[in-house]
Amino acid sequence: MRKADIQTGATVDFQAVGRSFGKLDVLKDFSLAIAAGEFLTLLGPSGSGKTTALNMIAGFLQPTSGDILIDGKSIASLPPERRNVGMVFQNYSLFPHMNVFDNVAFPLKMRRASAQLIKEKVEKALELVHLADYAARMPTQISGGQRQRVAFARAIVFAPRVLLMDEPLGALDLKLREHMQLEIKRYRDEIGCTMIYVTHDQGEALTLSDRIVVMNNGRIVQIGGPEEIYDRPANRFSAEFIGENNILRLQPNGKAGHWVIEELKQPFASPAAAGPAPQALSIRPEKIARLKAGEARGPGSIAFDATIAEILFFGDVIKYSARLADGALIKFKEHRAAATSVMRVDQSVTLAFAPGDAVLLADE
Amino acid sequence: MMMNEQKQARSEGSAFWLLVPAILLLIGLFGYPLLKVLITSILDPGFTLAHYLRILDRPIYLTVLARTVEVSLIVTALCFLLGYPAAYYLAHCPPRLRTYLFLLILLPMWTSLLIRSYSWIVVLGKNGVINLGLIQLGLIAEPLQMLYTTGTVYLAMVQILLPIMILTCYGVMIKIDQGLVRAARVLGASAWRAFATVYFPLSLAGVSTGAVIIFILAMGFFVTPALVGSRQDIMLGNLIETQINQAVNLGFASALGLLLLAATIAVVMLFRAVMRWRFSHASV
Ligand SMILES: Nc1ncnc2c1ncn2[C@@H]1O[C@H](COP(=O)(O)OP(=O)(O)OP(=O)(O)O)[C@@H](O)[C@H]1O
Ligand SMILES: [Mg+2]
Numbered sequence: 001m002r003k004a005d006i007q008t009g010a011t012v013d014f015q016a017v018g019r020s021f022g023k024l025d026v027l028k029d030f031s032l033a034i035a036a037g038e039f040l041t042l043l044g045p046s047g048s049g050k051t052t053a054l055n056m057i058a059g060f061l062q063p064t065s066g067d068i069l070i071d072g073k074s075i076a077s078l079p080p081e082r083r084n085v086g087m088v089f090q091n092y093s094l095f096p097h098m099n100v101f102d103n104v105a106f107p108l109k110m111r112r113a114s115a116q117l118i119k120e121k122v123e124k125a126l127e128l129v130h131l132a133d134y135a136a137r138m139p140t141q142i143s144g145g146q147r148q149r150v151a152f153a154r155a156i157v158f159a160p161r162v163l164l165m166d167e168p169l170g171a172l173d174l175k176l177r178e179h180m181q182l183e184i185k186r187y188r189d190e191i192g193c194t195m196i197y198v199t200h201d202q203g204e205a206l207t208l209s210d211r212i213v214v215m216n217n218g219r220i221v222q223i224g225g226p227e228e229i230y231d232r233p234a235n236r237f238s239a240e241f242i243g244e245n246n247i248l249r250l251q252p253n254g255k256a257g258h259w260v261i262e263e264l265k266q267p268f269a270s271p272a273a274a275g276p277a278p279q280a281l282s283i284r285p286e287k288i289a290r291l292k293a294g295e296a297r298g299p300g301s302i303a304f305d306a307t308i309a310e311i312l313f314f315g316d317v318i319k320y321s322a323r324l325a326d327g328a329l330i331k332f333k334e335h336r337a338a339a340t341s342v343m344r345v346d347q348s349v350t351l352a353f354a355p356g357d358a359v360l361l362a363d364e
Numbered sequence: 365m366m367m368n369e370q371k372q373a374r375s376e377g378s379a380f381w382l383l384v385p386a387i388l389l390l391i392g393l394f395g396y397p398l399l400k401v402l403i404t405s406i407l408d409p410g411f412t413l414a415h416y417l418r419i420l421d422r423p424i425y426l427t428v429l430a431r432t433v434e435v436s437l438i439v440t441a442l443c444f445l446l447g448y449p450a451a452y453y454l455a456h457c458p459p460r461l462r463t464y465l466f467l468l469i470l471l472p473m474w475t476s477l478l479i480r481s482y483s484w485i486v487v488l489g490k491n492g493v494i495n496l497g498l499i500q501l502g503l504i505a506e507p508l509q510m511l512y513t514t515g516t517v518y519l520a521m522v523q524i525l526l527p528i529m530i531l532t533c534y535g536v537m538i539k540i541d542q543g544l545v546r547a548a549r550v551l552g553a554s555a556w557r558a559f560a561t562v563y564f565p566l567s568l569a570g571v572s573t574g575a576v577i578i579f580i581l582a583m584g585f586f587v588t589p590a591l592v593g594s595r596q597d598i599m600l601g602n603l604i605e606t607q608i609n610q611a612v613n614l615g616f617a618s619a620l621g622l623l624l625l626a627a628t629i630a631v632v633m634l635f636r637a638v639m640r641w642r643f644s645h646a647s648v
Contacts, residue, residue: 058550080549093547097565106561110552154551164550
């Protein structure tokens with residue numbers, strides 16, 4: 001499919017959208033401006049309202065308050081078939097009584113395209129997903145990964161300006177997931193539409209997105225690019241939900257910008273930021289280094305003793321869990337190349353991290 | 365598909381013994397009597413085709429057969445028209461309400477066919493509830509002739525057979541993934557087109573099961589037409605019954621019975637062929 005065939009993406013605006021089911025508020029004051037052509041991911045744990053948000057763009061659900069605009073126009077009064085958005089479902093939702101060709105042709109037939117045009121577009125779409133030879137198969141006659149790609153072809157064949165994907169890789173095994181992530185990246189480069197992607201897999205979100213919206217309990221917890229979300233979690237929820245992290249409690253030390261790290265019994269200083277007082281800090285496992293015997297710690301770094309409690313061997317990296325003096329566990333990891341040798345359980349180690357790598361967190 | 369078939373073949377092989385009791389029962393209670401009927405129809409006392417020639421000899425039998433098929437087809441169609449929407453409602457209504465509605469649908473099935481046919485006499489007869497009511501209201505002077513008409517035969521047969529269509533359709537509809545209908549909608553189908561292109565084709569299995577069962581049962585009806593129909597409304601079943609109980613001509617009754625069976629099988633096979641053709645050409 002050539003870029004010229006496809007319209008560019010549309011903007012999508014959530015304006016203070018709320019949605020409740022009876023007494024349950026599933027989405028609360030949800031405001032979000034999605035740029036044209038952006039790849040935006042809604043990331044959050046189960047029940048955080050991701051599907052609800054997506055279903056309101058698709059038109060399966062109406063907001064109970066607020067409004068949603070596509071290209072600046074409210075879509076509240078449009079039924080799903082008039083919104084012109086494509087959608088890929090978690091369980092594919094291929095029509096079981098139609099073969100691959102007819103499945104992909106469906107949106108075009110609904111738009112009353114000519115038989116010639118349908119044939120052309122379906123073939124192009126199937127080529128894009130590398131399934132040109134599978135047109136005559138029934139959905140039961142192809143593998144899970146292939147079904148997923150048919151669902152994708154069906155969702156983009158009519159050149160929608162917005163493409164919604166609700167955990168499209170959720171049902172695939174790890175290997176296939178990673179392969180399909182690369183595929184989606186490729187589609188994304190070839191078709192220009194705005195993509196809104198839902199997942200509870202943070203790795204997937206970090207890999208694919210231009211921007212990530214971290215959601216919890218129907219609220220937006222943080223919005224940012226993958227690096228920002230990973231390096232500077234805005235709060236405890238983001239810090240714990242995305243990637244592995246160590247959370248250490250902070251006790252105020254009387255002076256502004258000075259604390260004691262409870263677990264380490266060590267002072268910690270940072271220029272006091274505006275906003276709610278931080279109650280904890282987070283430090284990524286890869287930012288914690290092991291000091292070899294006799295090695296001096298870096299200037300200003302925070303060093304502490306621990307004993308190895310658990311070792312997880314991953315081939316290229318080794319993840320350790322070490323017990324601190326007060327019994328708390330701290331995670332750190334080493335790359336095989338850098339590690340002199342794999343440690344043993346109960347071995348004593350000295351660990352250190354630079355204060356600049358720690359992120360201050362307020363509770364939510 | 366191929367893998368499925370292999371798997372199926374394997375499990376069928378290993379679990380075949382589960383079928384044995386049912387097969388024995390069928391052979392004993394169905395195969396044997398059928399064979400007996402066949403033999404009775406061609407031995408009287410020696411080999412003869414006289415009974416079959418008699419069917420062809422007088423137009424009455426084939427005329428009644430044609431009417432039996434016609435009535436059964438119309439009843440089946442009416443059951444579909446009334447039962448399909450009802451089943452759809454049941455499959456999509458709140459579960460609590462569904463429980464009560466099911467009770468209403470199933471209750472009549474616990475009542476005997478004879479009683480259900482007789483009760484129409486109480487309702488529709490000259491001194492029946494409806495006529496008395498209408499006269500009382502001053503809307504009519506003379507009682508209406510509702511009983512002993514073709515319409516009443518349809519009414520009574522549909523009333524008896526309708527639950528079957530509702531149940532078979534419901535059973536299939538409840539399993540249709542609503543996500544498919546949503547997918548159709550967001551891909552550009554109006555509510556009506558999503559129904560026509562996705563929901564209805566997927567529910568056809570229930571329709572055809574119900575239709576086949578209802579048609580087969582309707583072909584064998586004789587109590588209901590005898591009780592509520594006119595003389596013109598007799599079905600092949602009534603003729604068979606007459607031959608057995610009044611003429612005591614078992615040979616001829618057997619021949620008529622086999623005619624009914626053959627006609628039923630022929631129509632059902634035709635129906636299935638049409639359905640299969642529809643399916644292999646399934647497209648939007
Ligand atoms: N039709 C409904 N009626 C009542 N509650 C609902 C309905 N749909 C969703 N909910 C509730 O709304 C909340 C959010 O649901 P939603 O499906 O949006 O979550 P999600 O973020 O997509 O989760 P998951 O990752 O498990 O798919 C859940 O608590 C769910 O139980
Ligand atoms: Mg969901």
